[in-house]
Amino acid sequence: MPPAPLSILVIDENHIRASIIEAGLREAGHDRVTVVHDVAGIAARVAAINPDVIVIDLENPNRDMLENMFQLSRAVRRPIAMFVDRSDQSAIEAAIDAGVSAYVVDGLRQERVKPILDMAVSRFNAFSRLTRELEEARSELEGRKVIDRAKGILMAQRGLTEEAAYALLRKTAMNQNRRIADVAQSLVTAADLLGPGDGQ
Amino acid sequence: MKHQITAGFIPLLDSALLVAAKEKGFANAEGIDLTLVRETSWANIRDRLAVGHFHVAHMLGPMPIACNLGLAPLATPMIVPMALGLGGNAVTVSNALWAEMKAAGALPDLEPKPAGEALRKVVAARRAAGSDRLRFAVVHPHSGHVYELRYWLAACGIDPERDVETVIVPPPLMADALGAGTIDGYCVGEPWNTAAVEAGHGRIATVKAAIWRSSPEKVLGVAARWAEAESEALAALLRALYRAALWCGEPGNRDELAAMLSGVAYVGRPAEWLMPALTGRLRIGTDAEATIEDYFMPLARAATFPWRSHALWFYSQMVRWGQTEHSAGNLATARETYRPDLYRSALKPLGVALPGANSKVEGALKSPTPVGSAGASLTLGPDGFFDGSLFDPDRIDDYIAAQKRDR
Numbered sequence: 031m032p033p034a035p036l037s038i039l040v041i042d043e044n045h046i047r048a049s050i051i052e053a054g055l056r057e058a059g060h061d062r063v064t065v066v067h068d069v070a071g072i073a074a075r076v077a078a079i080n081p082d083v084i085v086i087d088l089e090n091p092n093r094d095m096l097e098n099m100f101q102l103s104r105a106v107r108r109p110i111a112m113f114v115d116r117s118d119q120s121a122i123e124a125a126i127d128a129g130v131s132a133y134v135v136d137g138l139r140q141e142r143v144k145p146i147l148d149m150a151v152s153r154f155n156a157f158s159r160l161t162r163e164l165e166e167a168r169s170e171l172e173g174r175k176v177i178d179r180a181k182g183i184l185m186a187q188r189g190l191t192e193e194a195a196y197a198l199l200r201k202t203a204m205n206q207n208r209r210i211a212d213v214a215q216s217l218v219t220a221a222d223l224l225g226p227g228d229g230q
Numbered sequence: 231m232k233h234q235i236t237a238g239f240i241p242l243l244d245s246a247l248l249v250a251a252k253e254k255g256f257a258n259a260e261g262i263d264l265t266l267v268r269e270t271s272w273a274n275i276r277d278r279l280a281v282g283h284f285h286v287a288h289m290l291g292p293m294p295i296a297c298n299l300g301l302a303p304l305a306t307p308m309i310v311p312m313a314l315g316l317g318g319n320a321v322t323v324s325n326a327l328w329a330e331m332k333a334a335g336a337l338p339d340l341e342p343k344p345a346g347e348a349l350r351k352v353v354a355a356r357r358a359a360g361s362d363r364l365r366f367a368v369v370h371p372h373s374g375h376v377y378e379l380r381y382w383l384a385a386c387g388i389d390p391e392r393d394v395e396t397v398i399v400p401p402p403l404m405a406d407a408l409g410a411g412t413i414d415g416y417c418v419g420e421p422w423n424t425a426a427v428e429a430g431h432g433r434i435a436t437v438k439a440a441i442w443r444s445s446p447e448k449v450l451g452v453a454a455r456w457a458e459a460e461s462e463a464l465a466a467l468l469r470a471l472y473r474a475a476l477w478c479g480e481p482g483n484r485d486e487l488a489a490m491l492s493g494v495a496y497v498g499r500p501a502e503w504l505m506p507a508l509t510g511r512l513r514i515g516t517d518a519e520a521t522i523e524d525y526f527m528p529l530a531r532a533a534t535f536p537w538r539s540h541a542l543w544f545y546s547q548m549v550r551w552g553q554t555e556h557s558a559g560n561l562a563t564a565r566e567t568y569r570p571d572l573y574r575s576a577l578k579p580l581g582v583a584l585p586g587a588n589s590k591v592e593g594a595l596k597s598p599t600p601v602g603s604a605g606a607s608l609t610l611g612p613d614g615f616f617d618g619s620l621f622d623p624d625r626i627d628d629y630i631a632a633q634k635r636d637r
Contacts, residue, residue, distance in 0.1 A: 088270075088271075088274050088277075089270060090270070090271070091270040091271055091400040091402065091403065092271075092400060092403075093270070093271035093273040093274065094271045094272050094273050094369065094370050094398050094400065095397070095398035095399060095400070097273050097303065098370075098371050098398045099398075101303075101371075119281075122277075122280075122281060122304065123281045123282075126277050126278060126281050126283065127281075131273075131277065133303065
């Protein structure tokens, strides 16, 4: 007889990341997955769901509250033991590096829990990478916008063509060993401070 | 070559010694490149110390003991070679609860006894009326906060388990929870009591420094493995933190310290919210102020010395509230967690006043008392419990038995 399917609770205030984890768990064949974003009233939810495994992001400021609740066996009926197997130091490190923590009911076999934690870790890492790339893309876009504004200022105030304005920014950046976007930002700030207010 | 040390901390006033050690160059002067990492929960501090992200951390005094006793889900052996100050907490109640307490005789003087007796009457009246139990929040189940709150309640005739409910709330969320009516009161460090007063959500009813004067709070928790492997780095850090304590203890530096801690990388709240704890002049309600000179002590009264009697008092309260069993082995584990020997050997080159004993009878000193110590002069106390009782670490069995009988 196959073991009963595991009940998994994912607590993550970040909705997107929680969905990514949930999708991963479902793809791996877990259909008893509950996602909670807000910890208000969590004790009753935990008692109702009666989870075997709880996955929490480390950024959650309520971790101390949640952990205390898991340790009070009355709240969850069965004692929640700990973060996976203590002996598996590398798995613990990988989880904390990724920013995820997991609690597992006492007596659950390691080989049933390990794939869940591994999946959570890899999805957390993928999410962090995605967030970083988005952030880079956004700052790249903002850099371009500020360069356009700086070019506009140079064109208006020094009568340069767009190409010459850009060349001047680039040359200044190279001379000062700075990024073009940073030079442009300084110019825009200075213009805002010194120039006749453009609509400000 | 410089010692690379990474320390975790929680945004609280009593991270001051670590912050000043870095910002005022004391760590650098000891050859330490100190990195401070702000964390959002004590659980994260514990876990990141366990996996080696942090070498040392700002910790609740009972936490390393609880970890060594196996009461935490993930922990590495830890030691406490230094305390990070004395006092610093307060008990804040909602405006509604304060109104009930005031009607029952509570006074605006922060005295634990009248406040606690008024609270006992409120609790009794609520029970008679069939109202819900009052709900108090603390920051962690293994904290000075929960033990001093329960000590105060129990000494005033309130059963902390039957008469009130205790919940865990992270410090920065306390004032909002009070304002929203989710909790009726809480015990927390600063600036999170002042935060509730500033927001008009609550009233400071009493303070840690009045419940137990000169009482232990945060400590430097250190991974035992690292302490053993890097004993020189640890000794250098203790000297840097001691110099930071000297600087923090100087009244003329309070403004600068408050401004430093208010930075977004640290506590991230207005400097004005940090001054009350540093000066002892507290705004306790929208219309009231009170002065508690020794509200938070970063230096005086051997405030950074890791007394084994402090560790043992925390242990006695873990036993009292059913968190652990009293046994010779557990007692030894608690006592050995605190390491006054490492403190002494690290600070010896500074030629400063060091306590000669590892333990003292807590509550025995009614007034400031000069004590014999190696090198310069040192003053300890007053250190009394508000109910006049004593904690003699050599008679801990009696203490534990008496507290059990009282329940």
